[in-house]
Amino acid sequence: MPSKVLVRDLSKSFPLRKGKGYSTLKVIEDLSMSVEENEFVVIIGPSGSGKTTLLKLIDGLIPPDSGEILIDGTNRPHPGPKLGFVFQSFRLMPWKNVMANVTFPLQINHVDRRTASERASKYITEVGLSGFENSYPSELSGGMQQRVGLARAMALEPEILLMDEPFGSLDAQTSELLQVELLKLWQFKKNTVIFVTHNLDEALLLADRIILIGARPSRVEEEIEVPFRRPRWTYDVRSEPEYPVLRRHLWTRLRDMVSKSGTFPGVNVGPAVSAPMAGEEWTPRLGDRS
Ligand code: ADP
Ligand code: MG
Numbered sequence: 001m002p003s004k005v006l007v008r009d010l011s012k013s014f015p016l017r018k019g020k021g022y023s024t025l026k027v028i029e030d031l032s033m034s035v036e037e038n039e040f041v042v043i044i045g046p047s048g049s050g051k052t053t054l055l056k057l058i059d060g061l062i063p064p065d066s067g068e069i070l071i072d073g074t075n076r077p078h079p080g081p082k083l084g085f086v087f088q089s090f091r092l093m094p095w096k097n098v099m100a101n102v103t104f105p106l107q108i109n110h111v112d113r114r115t116a117s118e119r120a121s122k123y124i125t126e127v128g129l130s131g132f133e134n135s136y137p138s139e140l141s142g143g144m145q146q147r148v149g150l151a152r153a154m155a156l157e158p159e160i161l162l163m164d165e166p167f168g169s170l171d172a173q174t175s176e177l178l179q180v181e182l183l184k185l186w187q188f189k190k191n192t193v194i195f196v197t198h199n200l201d202e203a204l205l206l207a208d209r210i211i212l213i214g215a216r217p218s219r220v221e222e223e224i225e226v227p228f229r230r231p232r233w234t235y236d237v238r239s240e241p242e243y244p245v246l247r248r249h250l251w252t253r254l255r256d257m258v259s260k261s262g263t264f265p266g267v268n269v270g271p272a273v274s275a276p277m278a279g280e281e282w283t284p285r286l287g288d289r290s
Helices: 051-059 098-108 113-126 142-155 172-189 200-206 242-261
Strands: 005-018 021-035 040-044 066-071 083-086 160-164 192-196 209-213 220-225
Touching: 005 051, 021 051, 021 066, 021 220, 040 200, 051 083, 051 160, 051 192, 083 142, 098 113, 098 142, 113 142, 142 160, 142 172, 172 200, 200 242, 209 242, 220 242
Parallel strands: 040 192, 040 209, 083 160, 160 192
Antiparallel strands: 005 021, 005 066, 209 220
């Protein structure tokens, strides 16, 4: 069986403003990776390394300069109902209520009105928002708005769910709750998930496999299988013996990439720095929170 998502030798540059003209910013260069059906893959990399760009390329929102992306072994229409995208900023339409925000993408994908509203109701309930169908985004907390974002993507019943730091701007408690809810939704639906985060604990809780991408121009630096048994909400993965070992390894790799990239020139690269424990803040940010 072909991989669900196969990325082969992908490259992408952007024009970079320089004085009155432009130079070229190579963001992704010869990046190859594959994701299997029903797999939950988490992508980690330094800030500005092209993670959002990679998800947009996979979604077909932007074209690659070279290389290819195969879904189920073929080039597919861009973007299509097979893929759902959950953005970091919630991107809800402020003038539409929760129900209308969730049904909107279904309508543009020609799902008939009745099916659309049935499906929307179902997923609004699944993300814990029943009773809020008529509320407007401004009347909801950040956590609730991101639940709407999740319901909107899930209602498309996508085979592949692309998630770009979806919980990055939420407080720790809310994001932990949503991580567990996402795990439950995924365990039940078993779609393929590609999830970007800068949060190592989030990565270790969610992923079957973690793909580390390096600083610009980025490619895959390392892939790590996460060994913890599922379901993972029934116990504390952080007390597994492999947990601190994996976390320290990831932290060290990232710290080295961040300091090599020069993104944070002040970062101490000395060998004696130890990784913070789970739950502690790590000073250099790995992802944008904007
Ligand atoms: P990440 O999500 O890993 O933080 P991004 O994929 O958002 O990184 O961006 C990678 C680099 O590409 C950044 O330096 C950013 O400025 C640049 N970039 C992203 N999108 C565009 C664009 N549309 N035009 C020009 N530069 C862009
Ligand atoms: Mg990003």
